[in-house]
Amino acid sequence: MPNPTAAMLVIGDEILSGRTRDSNMHYLAGRLGEVGVDLMEVRVVSDQHGAIIGAVQALSRAYKYVFTSGGIGPTHDDITADCIAAAFDRTIDVRDDARAILAEHYERSKTELNTARLRMARIPQGATLIENPVSAAPGFKVENVHVMAGVPSVFQAMVESVLPSLTGGKALISKTLRIERGEGDIAGPLGALAEEYAMLSMGSYPFQKDGRYGAHIVIRGNNEAQIDAALAKLKATFE
Amino acid sequence: MPNPTAAMLVIGDEILSGRTRDSNMHYLAGRLGEVGVDLMEVRVVSDQHGAIIGAVQALSRAYKYVFTSGGIGPTHDDITADCIAAAFDRTIDVRDDARAILAEHYERSKTELNTARLRMARIPQGATLIENPVSAAPGFKVENVHVMAGVPSVFQAMVESVLPSLTGGKALISKTLRIERGEGDIAGPLGALAEEYAMLSMGSYPFQKDGRYGAHIVIRGNNEAQIDAALAKLKATFE
Numbered sequence: 001m002p003n004p005t006a007a008m009l010v011i012g013d014e015i016l017s018g019r020t021r022d023s024n025m026h027y028l029a030g031r032l033g034e035v036g037v038d039l040m041e042v043r044v045v046s047d048q049h050g051a052i053i054g055a056v057q058a059l060s061r062a063y064k065y066v067f068t069s070g071g072i073g074p075t076h077d078d079i080t081a082d083c084i085a086a087a088f089d090r091t092i093d094v095r096d097d098a099r100a101i102l103a104e105h106y107e108r109s110k111t112e113l114n115t116a117r118l119r120m121a122r123i124p125q126g127a128t129l130i131e132n133p134v135s136a137a138p139g140f141k142v143e144n145v146h147v148m149a150g151v152p153s154v155f156q157a158m159v160e161s162v163l164p165s166l167t168g169g170k171a172l173i174s175k176t177l178r179i180e181r182g183e184g185d186i187a188g189p190l191g192a193l194a195e196e197y198a199m200l201s202m203g204s205y206p207f208q209k210d211g212r213y214g215a216h217i218v219i220r221g222n223n224e225a226q227i228d229a230a231l232a233k234l235k236a237t238f239e
Numbered sequence: 240m241p242n243p244t245a246a247m248l249v250i251g252d253e254i255l256s257g258r259t260r261d262s263n264m265h266y267l268a269g270r271l272g273e274v275g276v277d278l279m280e281v282r283v284v285s286d287q288h289g290a291i292i293g294a295v296q297a298l299s300r301a302y303k304y305v306f307t308s309g310g311i312g313p314t315h316d317d318i319t320a321d322c323i324a325a326a327f328d329r330t331i332d333v334r335d336d337a338r339a340i341l342a343e344h345y346e347r348s349k350t351e352l353n354t355a356r357l358r359m360a361r362i363p364q365g366a367t368l369i370e371n372p373v374s375a376a377p378g379f380k381v382e383n384v385h386v387m388a389g390v391p392s393v394f395q396a397m398v399e400s401v402l403p404s405l406t407g408g409k410a411l412i413s414k415t416l417r418i419e420r421g422e423g424d425i426a427g428p429l430g431a432l433a434e435e436y437a438m439l440s441m442g443s444y445p446f447q448k449d450g451r452y453g454a455h456i457v458i459r460g461n462n463e464a465q466i467d468a469a470l471a472k473l474k475a476t477f478e
Binding site for chain 1 (some may be wrong): 254267269286290312356423424433454457
């Protein structure tokens with residue numbers, strides 16, 4: 001049985017404007033691979049209702065799991081929760097359990113739970129909360145969409161909260177062979193090998209460093225014995 | 240007149256599997272901002288015909304400029320050129336001018352221009368070549384889609400080859416104010432300011448470091464005087 005599929009939606013003008021370098025994609029990709037969920041697509045969109053709603057609907061229909069990052073804070077530019085509600089035609093309002101989590105958190109830090117902070121307790125109707133052990137304000141899940149924070153430490157903590165609830169498949173195994181030959185010389189034997197081992201994915205990533213050049217050949221799949229066999233064959237070709 | 244819009248398509252299993260951290264998105268975002276082209280969306284898809292063709296068609300219709308990275312090398316997993324041809328219903332074959340560029344390059348390095356390397360001279364019908372001053376093998380442009388390499392040094396060189404051909408708008412100006420207050424305290428005044436200066440985009444990005452916390456407020460727009468005025472007003476609020 002093939003692994004379940006997933007997509008990620010990164011919400012944020014700060015990425016598209018070049019101000020911030022996204023790191024959540026790389027983190028999620030690595031963790032999903034470990035639990036056997038295949039990340040098939042990532043989209044980055046700006047903080048605009050239409051863009052977010054359209055992407056959420058498209059990805060939710062196309063993949064088993066969707067993960068979003070960004071836009072669930074207390075400020076005016078945090079519109080993700082409203083967009084998720086709109087995407088699934090649900091109402092949204094402050095929810096008692098989310099409010100209680102925030103109230104306890106802010107009481108501990110002697111901070112007022114004002115109108116802005118209460119925005120973070122606005123949860124689409126019927127959603128399940130996602131625990132945030134870093135800064136309390138919860139994420140949430142609507143249908144197959146997991147809505148999480150953009151701040152990397154919070155995003156990562158939420159991913160860890162969510163992972164046990166996913167039905168994963170076989171972990172992705174990835175092994176690399178460094179070949180100090182031009183990619184154009186590797187291509188022929190590699191192409192033949194890729195046809196022979198059609199169940200594995202093989203990628204060639206050229207490098208050039210300190211006057212040496214070649215390619216890292218990465219073989220990915222779920223079956224370690226197959227990967228090792230293919231790798232050994234490739235290695236023998238270039239010895 | 241609003242700035243022209245753009246989208247980027249990153250093609251590569253190596254990003255989605257978590258092996259490689261993409262850096263081309265961040266580079267392109269920064270450079271487009273400088274020349275007044277608004278990057279509105281980025282998609283990352285795997286090395287699969289259907290995924291690439293679908294994304295290229297959707298982005299090409301929705302935005303003025305599209306930029307792709309990855310999948311134009313000599314190995315079997317480099318399928319971008321064929322997908323672009325298919326997306327625009329064009330034929331594809333080795334083209335004389337592209338072959339001449341490769342022939343000269345490989346002759347200089349005393350390397351055989353074999354079948355695999357010749358793949359890099361396969362150019363969709365009617366495309367314009369994009370110069371590659373790093374490693375010769377050209378990118379190309381079909382309609383509004385600029386097809387470039389995934390290796391960061393080559394991608395960056397190709398972006399620089401392409402930028403002068405774009406019709407840009409006003410450069411994006413971005414200024415940041417660091418406020419050492421909780422985001423929930425900043426949210427009210429910031430929201431009011433964002434309404435007053437609706438032509439500017441304001442984002443709040445919380446930080447927590449060395450026991451201090453607060454948010455970086457980023458104000459973006461094309462008019463520096465407006466940005467400075469808004470920034471001064473915000474600063475005064477929190478002094």
